[in-house]
Amino acid sequence: MTMQQQSRQRREGGYSLIEILIVLVIISLIAAIAIPIYSSAITKSRRSALVADLRVLHDSMKRYYLDKSRFPLMGGGDPLETMSLPDLAPLSTGGYFSSVDGLNQKLLFDRVLGYTAYNDDGTATEFAAIMRPKKEPAVIVWLLYTDNVGPGGTFRDGIYFFENGVWMSADEAL
Numbered sequence: 500m501t502m503q504q505q506s507r508q509r510r511e512g513g514y515s516l517i518e519i520l521i522v523l524v525i526i527s528l529i530a531a532i533a534i535p536i537y538s539s540a541i542t543k544s545r546r547s548a549l550v551a552d553l554r555v556l557h558d559s560m561k562r563y564y565l566d567k568s569r570f571p572l573m574g575g576g577d578p579l580e581t582m583s584l585p586d587l588a589p590l591s592t593g594g595y596f597s598s599v600d601g602l603n604q605k606l607l608f609d610r611v612l613g614y615t616a617y618n619d620d621g622t623a624t625e626f627a628a629i630m631r632p633k634k635e636p637a638v639i640v641w642l643l644y645t646d647n648v649g650p651g652g653t654f655r656d657g658i659y660f661f662e663n664g665v666w667m668s669a670d671e672a673l
Contacts, residue, residue, distance in 0.1 A: 543673055545605070545634055546660075550669045552602040553642055553658045556587070559596035560626060560644065563589070569623035570616040570644070585610050607631040638662045 564570050571582040571589055580589055585603075590596040603609045611630045616623035628642040639661040646654045658669035 542635070545632065546673055549602075549605045549632055549640070550658055550673065552598055552605065553640070553669070555598055556590070556596055556602065556628075557642055557644075557657065559590050560642075563593070563595050564624075570626040571614075572623055573615050582614050582616070584612070584614060587611065605633055607633050607636050609633075 560570055567580070572580055573582050579592075582589070586592075587596055587599050587602075591599045603611075606612075607630070611628050613629040614626070616626045618624040625645040626643070627645065630640050630642075632638055632640060641655075641659040641661065643655040643657065643659060645656070660667045660669065660672035662672070
């Protein structure tokens with residue numbers, strides 16, 4: 500058997516160990532780059548969907564306020580005007596917010612965890628709702644309308660994320 504025939508026979512037998520290792524290294528490098536980018540995109544997508552639902556809820560709260568001159572109460576008073584956390588009544592029952600199921604599917608325990616409507620004089624002209632995203636339970640999300648001054652001398656009105664000890668607006672969190 501000549502040298503050329505031996506070389507041809509060896510090539511027909513498969514790949515060498517070095518060739519296989521080089522391919523594995525290349526695949527590993529691609530995966531090491533792609534997986535964090537993919538995870539970040541998934542998180543951003545989930546947050547964007549949650550923020551979209553919360554913006555609708557925030558607008559619903561403001562429409563309720565325009566009609567009733569106060570936000571829904573939390574306990575006491577007329578049961579039809581008292582906020583129910585699982586179904587967000589009276590917003591859902593009064594036609595202000597119809598996306599309860601879509602929102603709740605994105606939240607830990609499938610519901611808003613806490614809500615209060617308050618003001619110094621008891622007229623419920625401010626509100627705060629707290630929730631945690633289902634896929635990011637370490638993150639706290641606040642839906643606020645308050646005239647209490649926060650950092651930077653501004654009042655809080657909108658959606659805020661609290662993550663790793665830092666407050667962020669919804670736009671900053673995306």
